[in-house]
Amino acid sequence: MNETIEPPASVKVLLVDDEVNITKSLRRLLGQEDDYEVFIGNSGEEGLELLREESDIGVIISDQRMPQMTGVEFLREARILAPEAIRILLTGYADIEASLAAINQGAVFRYLSKPWQDDELLAALAEAADHFRLISENKRLNALVAKQNAELQDWNTRLKQRVLDQTSQIRAKSDSLAEKNLQLRVSFGETIDALAGLIEMRDPKVPGHSRNTAELVAAMAIAMELPDEEVRSYRSAAMLHDIGKISMSDEVLRKSILRLNEKELIEYQQHVVRGQTAIDPVPELRELGLLIRHHHENYDGSGFPDGLAKQDIPLGARLIAIADCFEHKLHQFAEDVAFEDVLKVMTQDWGIGLDPRLKKFLHQAAEQVFCTLDFSAEMIERMVSPNELVVGMQILQNICSGTGVLLLKRGTVLDEASIDSIQRCFMIDPFKAKITVLIKRK
Ligand SMILES: [Fe+2]
Ligand SMILES: [Fe+2]
Structure with missing residues (x-):
C-alpha cells in the first residue's frame, strides 16, 4: 500500500x-x-x-x-x-x-x-x-x-546548490567586468596620455607641461586625501587643460601673454571654452570639460571666461590653476634650480589668482613630483643608448623624441612599459643624444 x-x-x-x-x-x-x-x-x-x-x-x-x-x-x-x-x-x-x-x-x-x-x-x-x-x-x-521532509530536504539541497552556482556565476561575471573595467580605465588613461602628447607637440616651448601639471594636481589631490575617483578625474582634466590651444594661431602661441595685443588676448582666452567644446561630444570626458573651462578663473573673480570667484570655481579647476602656474614658472628657471625659488615667486599669487587655502598642499606635492632624483653615494651617473636601458634606472634629463615630443620627464624611474615606449619611439622618431641616467653602484 x-x-x-x-x-x-x-x-x-x-x-x-x-x-x-x-x-x-x-x-x-x-x-x-x-x-x-x-x-x-x-x-x-x-x-x-x-x-x-x-x-x-x-x-x-x-x-x-x-x-x-x-x-x-x-x-x-x-x-x-x-x-x-x-x-x-x-x-x-x-x-x-x-x-x-x-x-x-x-x-x-x-x-x-x-x-x-x-x-x-x-x-x-x-x-x-x-x-x-x-x-x-x-x-x-x-x-x-x-516524504515531505525528504522532498523539502532535496529542495533545500538543490536550492543551496543553485544559490552556490549562481553566486559563482555572478562572481565570475563580476571578475570579468572588473577586468574589463580595468582594461577600459587603462585604455582611457592611454588615450588621455596620447592627447596630452598632442597638446605638448602644439606648444613645444613648454615640454611636458600637460603631464607635469597633471602629476602635480594628482599629488595635491592625494595630499588632500580626496577619493581615488576624484584624483583620477582631476589628473585627466589637468592632462587636457590646454587642449583648446591646439586651434590657437602660431602668432598667439609663440608670444608671452604679457605681450599679446587686445585681439590676440581675446583669442588666447578662447582656449578654455574651445577646450571644453572639443571634448564635449565624448560623454566620458564631459565632466572634465567644466574643469578645463574654469582653469583660468582667478580666486578674486578677475579671471576668465566666467569671472567666477572663490568656492564657485570647481575645486579641480583651482588645483589645475595652481599646478599650471607653478609649472609655467618652473620653466623660467634652469632645471637644477630649487623649486623653493618658484614657490617664493608665487607668493604674490595666493588670494588673487590662486586659492590660498590650498597653498599648504603644493610644497609637499611639488617636492614629490619634481625632486625625485636620488643623488645618494650609492648612485652613479651614466650615458646609455635606448637599448641599454634597464628597469630601475632613473632619468636625469627629460627625454624628447627627434621632433621634440616629450617622452619621459626628468626623475622618472624606468619600468618595463616606459623602456618599451622609449625604444619604440626611438624607431619611429629617433633622437641622437644618449640618455643620462642614474644607476645603482655595484
Ligand atoms: Fe591654459
Ligand atoms: Fe597651461
Whole structure:
C-alpha cells in the first residue's frame, strides 16, 4: 500500500475457525455491515496463508480451540505477518486462563466468550476496526511527513546548490567586468596620455607641461586625501587643460601673454571654452570639460571666461590653476634650480589668482613630483643608448623624441612599459643624444 494514499473506508476482516457453522454464522453477521470485507480460514494454517496472500488485513478474529494450532498460537504467528492487524480471540469458559495469558503477552487485543452476543461482537469489531484505522492513518501521516521532509530536504539541497552556482556565476561575471573595467580605465588613461602628447607637440616651448601639471594636481589631490575617483578625474582634466590651444594661431602661441595685443588676448582666452567644446561630444570626458573651462578663473573673480570667484570655481579647476602656474614658472628657471625659488615667486599669487587655502598642499606635492632624483653615494651617473636601458634606472634629463615630443620627464624611474615606449619611439622618431641616467653602484 502506498502510505501516502488514504486507506479505504471498509476494513478487511479475517475469520479463522475449524467449525464451518461458526464461520458461516459470523460471515452472515458481518455481511449485514458495509464496513467490512470478510475472509475465511478454516484452520490456523489457512489463516496464515491468507495473511501472506492478502495485504492490509485490519482485524483477525480467531477461535481458540482448533486442531493442530490453537487460536493463541495462530495469533502469535499472525502478529509477525500482520503486525498492525487487531487480533480478537473467541474462547469458551474453559480456555479463559490461556486467553488471559495471551492478552498479557500482547498477542491479543481482546477476547470474546463463546457463545457470543451479536451486539457485543459487532461493538468489539467496530472498536477494533477504528483502532486499525487510527493506526493506519497515523502510519500514513508519518509516511507523508517523512516524504515531505525528504522532498523539502532535496529542495533545500538543490536550492543551496543553485544559490552556490549562481553566486559563482555572478562572481565570475563580476571578475570579468572588473577586468574589463580595468582594461577600459587603462585604455582611457592611454588615450588621455596620447592627447596630452598632442597638446605638448602644439606648444613645444613648454615640454611636458600637460603631464607635469597633471602629476602635480594628482599629488595635491592625494595630499588632500580626496577619493581615488576624484584624483583620477582631476589628473585627466589637468592632462587636457590646454587642449583648446591646439586651434590657437602660431602668432598667439609663440608670444608671452604679457605681450599679446587686445585681439590676440581675446583669442588666447578662447582656449578654455574651445577646450571644453572639443571634448564635449565624448560623454566620458564631459565632466572634465567644466574643469578645463574654469582653469583660468582667478580666486578674486578677475579671471576668465566666467569671472567666477572663490568656492564657485570647481575645486579641480583651482588645483589645475595652481599646478599650471607653478609649472609655467618652473620653466623660467634652469632645471637644477630649487623649486623653493618658484614657490617664493608665487607668493604674490595666493588670494588673487590662486586659492590660498590650498597653498599648504603644493610644497609637499611639488617636492614629490619634481625632486625625485636620488643623488645618494650609492648612485652613479651614466650615458646609455635606448637599448641599454634597464628597469630601475632613473632619468636625469627629460627625454624628447627627434621632433621634440616629450617622452619621459626628468626623475622618472624606468619600468618595463616606459623602456618599451622609449625604444619604440626611438624607431619611429629617433633622437641622437644618449640618455643620462642614474644607476645603482655595484
Ligand atoms: Fe591654459
Ligand atoms: Fe597651461
